[in-house]
Amino acid sequence: MSSPLRSTVVVITWRGAGHLESCLDALAAQDRPHRTLVVDNASDDRTAELLAGHPSAPEVLRLSRNTGYAGGLAAALPQVSTPFIAWLNDDAAPEDGWLAALEDALDHAPDAAAVTSTLVRPDGTTQSTGVRLTADGHGADRTDPAPEVFSFCGGAVLLRTAALRACGGVPASFFCYYEDTDTAWRLRLTGWRVLGSTARVRHLHGASTRPGSPAFHRWNERNRLLMLLRCAPAAVALRELARFAAITVLLPVKRDVPDAANFRPGLRLRVLGEVVRRLPATMAARRRIGGLATIGRGAVWRRWSGG
Template sequence: MDEEHTRSTVVVVTWRGRAHIAECLDALAVQRPHRLLVVDNASDDGTARVLAEHPSNPEVLRLSRNLGYAGGLSRALELVETPYFAWLNDDARPEPGWLDTSESELDAAPLAAAAACLLRTADGEVSAGVRLTETGHGADTREPGSVFGFCGGAALLRTTALRAVGGVPAAFFCYYEDTDTSWRLRLAGHGIVPTDASCAHSLGASSEHGSARFHRWNERNRLLMLLRCAPAGTAVRELLRFAAITLALPPRRLRGVRVPRAANFRVALRIRVLGEVLARIPANLRARRAVTARSVVDRELVWRRWAGR
């Protein structure tokens, strides 16, 4: 590694990534000079051996337990000393020039704190970043003009800006850590730029989309993110909406009304989500005050600018 020209630390977080992480490391081997740090979330499937035998000889931070994607990134941030900090899924394969393009875009946009990358799936889906819906969800978008935030699967951030807004929300475990961070960067007055830096992404290789665990983390973290970052009325409205839908599901089923089969319409899962959110309200109100103290842009202005795009 050429220390003089190393401006980015690329952090790959893995958990049981034996089947795909070598392809990620192969793709990183042809990028411009960088520090490579792999966070191994206590994998027990032979991932450690793949890392030890890979010719790129990655630096490995092996955790004693699985802290999730958000927790792994948070631990890695403590060790990052370069100006830029790249987030990368272990099932992403950056195309040649990915890091160079990402760095160049941030160099050219001094008021931006993050560069959103293009993520391409095998079935042709493309995400240019995350848009903010009218219900406060973070959703993939193809349109650069609607990019509110970056997708955590592949992104480059300014290290100092990330630390200044409170770092990575480790307690989220996984999902919405990217949209929450984008919110906090926007509130602190930073821009987030879409780029042509591209990665192939095997969506769901690390966690099964549509599973009960996926929906639990997804639903919980959206609500926690809104409590931390969104206008108060929006956060309360969405929490009450979630509770109302939960209460309405049993009588709808009794009346024979068709209810979606997706896991996030299971009453037990939704009750668990509500319990976890309510238990975390004191901590998240403290986090909200900290976000407010670091903000230079009003939450309502950010919401009106981006929600529903």
């Protein structure tokens, strides 16, 4: 008897013609039945032709504009009817048995809403075995295996669809970065666990975005602050917002400032402006998240921060 189809693998792409084929080939080789749904963020390269001609015949949701990784995931969620939903970067190629390992992990842990993958770089070194929560509220990749992690890496993860919907879905306005850690925060506040795993995915990392670029740092800095304002204890969120603002003010008079985009006053002022403009919506989201929570924000912070 054939296994039932229980997972929808959502692949978000933008100008992915150079690497998307490897992702689709690897999905086609999985030994568990699944639905592949590719969200095309208005690519203007050969992505549409590649998708139309791929032997696996993936379903395609083509958007009229580039909504980023978070926006693409949010657009896909209403189209998913399977019990599990996988998020997968278009520059990621799962190894054989990847989906089976993740499904089995959730089957054996009914109190877990998500199981992350082990992402490895092309040279074989480990990029991520999950995400830890630093003492200042950053989400940082961990590289050591662990049975449970604070958050999954959004580049390759399997989630319970119902749990994702119940905790508020995907923060589409983040565009990209921190949508995974924000989602893990909300899952944990509603009582769910997040598992680690050794299911491997080969990841090019940064094929669609350029790590270290001004846009990368803008999204990272802005979304970290928004995540904390939405999910973290109020004292932590306000402390980190004040620290970010203070560093911004002092940068012009400081010596030995790192030569990185996130230490440029102009970029940081833009981040602060975006956070302030979004404060009304962010505070409304905070109230909704608090209304759904079954575990205190402080309890989650004390258990996982600095780990």
